[in-house]
Amino acid sequence: MKGGFNTDRIGKLRKGLEEKGVDAVLIFEPHNMYYMTGFTGGEGCAVITHDKTYLVTDFRYIEQAENESPNFEVVRADNQAKELPAFINSIGIKTACFEEEFINYKLYSDLKENLDGIELIPLGDLIKDIRQVKDEGEIERISKAQSLAEEALGYVKGLIRPGMTEKEVAIELEMYIKKGGAAGLSFETIVASGWRSSLPHGRATDKVIEDGDFVTIDFGIMWDWYCSDMTRTYIVGHASEKQKDIYSVVLEAQMAALEGMKAGMTGIEADKLARDVIERYGFGEYFGHGLGHGVGLQVHEPPQVNKRGDKPLKENSVVTCEPGIYIPGLGGVRIEDLLVVKNNGILNLTHIDKKLEIL
Structure with a gap:
């Protein structure tokens, strides 16, 4: 080839x-x-x-x-x-x-x-x-992109502190990525803190991160033409019980999807695995996007893993799993992993920890 x-x-x-x-x-x-x-x-x-x-x-x-x-x-x-x-x-x-x-x-x-x-x-x-169906070489390149992204996030989360701006977090992240040899970003980096974390696509601004803020970081890199995509949400300084509750619900929803997803089920069925958990806890109205999307040469490509995804997921498609809860005025949580869909489940390409971290 x-x-x-x-x-x-x-x-x-x-x-x-x-x-x-x-x-x-x-x-x-x-x-x-x-x-x-x-x-x-x-x-x-x-x-x-x-x-x-x-x-x-x-x-x-x-x-x-x-x-x-x-x-x-x-x-x-x-x-x-x-x-x-x-x-x-x-x-x-x-x-x-x-x-x-x-x-x-x-x-x-x-x-x-x-x-x-x-x-x-x-x-x-x-x-x-x-x-939609990725071959071994494509999965290898996506995995490489994801590995470098995790290295970058591991580095940057150690820098986050009150007084730092969202843009400063994004700049540090992107500098690490470029020094690591990435071709570029999959999309404009999202860093959304405090009340802005309720914006699912809150691009980094000059907002100053404060004690008690959620900080959601959603980004991806390109490696040899292929993309990665991941999200982690942290809390800076001190966490309220409400924040901890929201985080635990999102994590439980994601784990339900990770445990249940497999080739052959539709995107609608996969989406429902996580959505049912969020709705059971009373947060259904605050999860307004789909569970995920395909990733490959583009960061958003088929298959659809949402309420419109009526086609069966194919083995070796690469998708995200990213449930979230977004409450205006309070903030939001999203946890996103990158997966390879298999006939008997999923292969998770994301290895960075997802337990709640208070920075």
């Missing part, structure tokens, strides 16, 4: 095209392109038919594409609006799938206007479904 390419992925894609009765697929979305071709340039279009693989890009990326995608015929097209449709017309196909959730109206219009009678058909979930 070179880069993101392997023949198994192409084979699954071609089988899906055959089932759809379509001649080819046009891939523009950068993550899908990397996954299927190994090309990291992110500009161009992969064209995959039942027996040919092409990578169409402009002058800037020709050498890179030839190096990263040796199993693809690299085609130069400096004017995508005209030259890409002309190339597609030349390969003798009658139908082609396109990524309806990614391409914009102008690109779609250009293709429709310049393709000679070739029917464009929405791709649907074909590549999403293939990407």
Whole structure:
């Protein structure tokens, strides 16, 4: 395997095209392109038919594409609006799938206007479904990302004290990550303290951390193109009984989900494992998001592990398990682990402690 390419992925894609009765697929979305071709340039279009693989890009990326995608015929097209449709017309196909959730109206219009009678058909979930099941190499890279994230959090939690700002916590975390060799962050780091911890996506601000604050830290890193994601909530200085109660409920809910999740159950069923616990303690209205989501090349990707997740979880999908309780004016708690779904349960990639810590 070179880069993101392997023949198994192409084979699954071609089988899906055959089932759809379509001649080819046009891939523009950068993550899908990397996954299927190994090309990291992110500009161009992969064209995959039942027996040919092409990578169409402009002058800037020709050498890179030839190096990263040796199993693809690299085609130069400096004017995508005209030259890409002309190339597609030349390969003798009658139908082609396109990524309806990614391409914009102008690109779609250009293709429709310049393709000679070739029917464009929405791709649907074909590549999403293939990407959902991770191979050994993908799981290894996600595990590496998670391990470095845990090292960083272990370092930073020792620095947190009253008087420090949320931004200072985030900066220390991100410096450690970059020094550790990560390619970058999976998403903008969340550090939410005190009343702001009731904001599930409370990005770090200049708010000063005070004695008695919840501090929720939610972050992820990218390692060799793959993401991690985790959350831990701490209390600074002194904890109230109310804070301890909320934390214990969230932890019990997460443990119920971790013990019950397995391949074959739907995202709805997995979500219910944790939600039932939170509702039993009377906090149901304060758990407003889903239990989790898929993680891979993107930090949010299928499968859905929430009230809308009506599809069965597949073995070797990587998902988060992140129940939470968020009470306006008081604060909130979220505990998030990163898991590999297995037929007989889960493999937890998160090893940092989750017992309540008062810093």
